[in-house]
Amino acid sequence: MGERKIRNMEEFASISGISRPTVSKYFNDPNSVRASTRARIEAAIDQYDYRPNIYAMNQNRQLTKNIGIVVPYLADPFFGEIVRVIERRCIEAGYSPSLFSSHGAPEQERDILDTLRSLKPAGVLLAPLGRLSDKTAIEAFCRDVPTVLFDSNIDGMGEAFVGSDNYSFVSQTVEYLSRTGEPPSFFEMKHPANPNANKRRRAYLDMMERLGLEPHVLQIDGSGWAFEDIGRKGAHDILKKKALPTDTILCSNDRLAIGFLSACFEAGYKVGRTHGRDLRVASHDDHPFSRYTCPSLTTAAHDYSSVSGHAVETLFRLIESGGRFQTREETLFAAHLIMRDSA
Amino acid sequence: MGERKIRNMEEFASISGISRPTVSKYFNDPNSVRASTRARIEAAIDQYDYRPNIYAMNQNRQLTKNIGIVVPYLADPFFGEIVRVIERRCIEAGYSPSLFSSHGAPEQERDILDTLRSLKPAGVLLAPLGRLSDKTAIEAFCRDVPTVLFDSNIDGMGEAFVGSDNYSFVSQTVEYLSRTGEPPSFFEMKHPANPNANKRRRAYLDMMERLGLEPHVLQIDGSGWAFEDIGRKGAHDILKKKALPTDTILCSNDRLAIGFLSACFEAGYKVGRTHGRDLRVASHDDHPFSRYTCPSLTTAAHDYSSVSGHAVETLFRLIESGGRFQTREETLFAAHLIMRDSA
DNA sequence: ATTCATTTTTTACGCGCGTAAAGAATTATT
DNA sequence: AATAATTCTTTACGCGCGTAAAAAATGAAT
Structure with missing residues (x-):
């Protein structure tokens, strides 16, 4: 040496x-x-x-060993965790991962795809913004670069999608809540950015019908990615108006629930599953902070490691297959219920 | 077109x-x-x-237009927020930022520096892991690549450091708490990974002495980056033993405080500044979630935008100066107190 | 030892661009 | 309009490596 x-x-x-x-x-x-x-x-x-010299190497190579990873919002620890797993697996397999965050902005998502294109990556793992994404840009990108979507699906784009099964989230929480107390009302944003939110609402409606219960969907205003704030304000509104159809709230996702719980605390509502509580609150995602809410949040958890693991493996297969699959693959992983103190 | x-x-x-x-x-x-x-x-x-073709471009250029950004832990939304600002400013200035997270692991920090070296970046913004960092590796890296440290300082390394003034955090919280109630006891990890923690403890001791008050430092076990969990367990221990010297707790950082508050809630301790409360809890950082704890967390806030803005500007100056400063610069920004409901 | 398959060496070209130098063209200055 | 300063064009080389083809070397199998 x-x-x-x-x-x-x-x-x-x-x-x-x-x-x-x-x-x-x-x-x-x-x-x-x-x-x-x-x-x-x-x-x-x-x-x-x-x-x-990596620049000289990649100049003439038909295919580089780069893998692009794009997430919609890095300040969400959910994605921080996913990225950790994905990066490690890429490196172990001899690839060089490049990490990008759209930070909630569609223009930035477009710019990232542009940058990524000129990196000539062997493949890309893309978690799109969702509703706000420039679908034309993503479609064009996927035609040029072998891409696996994850977390949130956009119909037909990319060679594969790997994510969680929203129905499995909601069916478990709804079943549990309605079995152990009043049936849940569903709490969500009126115009959710993420397509998973719509799937969850539909799953809620479906489950309630199946159980012969009357559904109640509470839709609140707000846009952007400050879900906690949106959830908190929405909850305050609803609590003030005493507009809760049942004493049990099922939030579309944990970040909304975090805001909801903070509003409950501020307004003096007791949340929990013990005697003397006013409300029960449950949610979906198993956000890294959901363990530390007051009370701790009952939620349906992503199978984090399966989703990130399978996304990476799918991309590797895709690369080895020359960048195209015969048919688009969709893989959904089931959630598992995590019972804590809020419901 | x-x-x-x-x-x-x-x-x-x-x-x-x-x-x-x-x-x-x-x-x-x-x-x-x-x-x-x-x-x-x-x-x-x-x-x-x-x-x-970026590869052909960078092959012969003495200096690329790449900027490396390294953070210790991406699942911490604090860094997610910092990264957002830094990336934007780099792009505006015509640079290509590359983002890396050490994910709390020293080996990974070393690998990142290795990768970064072969990217031949014009400059690097590095937030080191701290105590666990391989100082020799970082020192060698800084000799080869123009580097500005941020968030946590390592003496003498890099051409500049930009961060927050830990003394300013602690002096404001201690002053406020002791003026409005019992003087605070200081709650921290016994072996903190981050050098800021030590500075905060020393600032606490200094402030208490200056105010003529008796200091109490509560040190809890635990290692790694799961601060919330460490804080929660430590708080449960202390609450069970009724080992609190005063009714006011000042946590070294918000993530510990989030755990502390969740333990208080679980153990039935009322936290706040109103009548009938058992404890007051305050902290430092203004973590994105500190607004949503129960009760909301009184804390001293980083001047996020100044820190990230000045770090970027310093790096640009460094690059224009050919990668070396005459003398190492250290810039610290003052905190500002954010009064919420926990103290 | 001979044959054959596999791996390595030799030789050579090209990728897409940076960059240097000298001369031509364009602008600014008087 | 004449001169000077700036900017552009022409020409040419080199960077560090990928890669192709043919010849040589190595190893395995008979």
Whole structure:
């Protein structure tokens, strides 16, 4: 380690006693050379600390080893967690992940796709903004770059979608709540940004009908990604008007529920499942903070590791298949109920 | 828009009636060519949707237009917010930001610095893990790449540090709390990962001495980045033992406080500043969720936009100065107190 | 030892662009 | 209009590597 500085692959090849094309082959795929050759090269790498110039490498390669990861909103710890898993798996598989966040802004999502295109990635894992996404731009992008959508689906775009089964979330919470107390009213944004929200509402309506119960959907105003604030204000409105049809609230997602619970606390409503409580509140997602609300939030949890794991594996398969699947794959993972103190 | 596809700069130059070297000059700095020339080039870009191959561009450039951004923990919305601002400013200034998260793991921080080195970035904004960071690796990196540290400082490393003034956080909360009730006890992790924590403890001790009050430091076990859980468990321990020296708790940071508050709720302790409360709890950071705790958290807020803004500006100056400052700069921004319901 | 399949070496070209130098063209200044 | 300053064009080379093709070397199998 630390002999003299190596300037390029030519030099590295000659000093390590292997021809340059073979060294080049090694860096493209270490398994494509004989084991003894590989060992010699790796010994030399250790000794001289050489790495090929990534810009020169990627210039002529038909396909780079880059993988793009795009999430809609990084300040949501949900995505922070997903990204951690995905990044690790990509690196283990020999890819270089590049992380991008749209930060809730459609223009930025478009710009990211533009940037990504010029990175010539082998594949992209894209969690779109949803309703606000520029669908034309995404469609065009998916035609050029092998893409797996995750978290929120857009019909027909990308070669595959991996996400959670919204019906499974709602069926479990509705079933549990209506079995153990008054049937739930559904609390959501009037114009949700995310398509999952619509699926959850429909699942709620369907489940209530199936159980022979009367559904109540409470829709509140607000746009953007400040869900906690929207939930809190909406809850205050509803509580003030005493407009709750039942004593049980099922929030579309945890971030709304976090706001809802904070409003309940402020307005002096007791939430819980014990004697003397005024309300029960439950929700969906198992947001990293849902454990720390007051009271802790009963919720249906994403199978985080399955979703992120399967998304990555699907992308790898897609890359190996040359970037196209015969038919678009859709994989949904079931949720599991997490009973805590709020319902 | 959408004539025929342009393959390279040569072709783009001839079709737009400008010589290739001039086009190249334009892409390096649009202001380096005459306004009329710039207009012609930009018209052609619109028309043919051409973008230079970034790999070929960066191969020979002494300095790329890349900027690396490294944060210790993306699942913390605090960093999500900082990253949003920094990314935007970089793009506006014509740079390409690349985002990396160490996810709390020192090995990953090292790997990121390695990757970053081969990206040959013009500069790097690095928020290190802190105590766990491989200081030797960071030092070596900073020697090779122009780096501005932010959020948490490591003595002498990088050309500059931009962060918040921990003393200002603590002095304001301690002053406020001791003026309006019992003096605070300080609640923190025994072995904090972040150097800011130590500065805050020292500031607490100093302030208490200055005010002629007896300090009490409550140190709890736990390691890693699951601060809420650590805070919750520590609080339960302390509450069970009735080991609180005063009725006022000052948490080192908001994530610990979120755990503390959840434990108080579970154990039946009333937190607040009104009649009949058992405890007051305050903290530092103005974490995005601190508004939604029950009760809402009184805290000292980072000047988020100043910190991120000044970090970016410092890096730009550093890049323009050729990557080195005469002397290492340290800029600290004052906090401001945010009074909510918990104290 | 001979044959054959596999792997490596040799040789050579090209990718798309940065960049340098010298001369031509365009603008600004008087 | 003449001169000077700026900007652009022409020409040409090189960066570090991918990759193709043919020849040589290596290893396995008979």
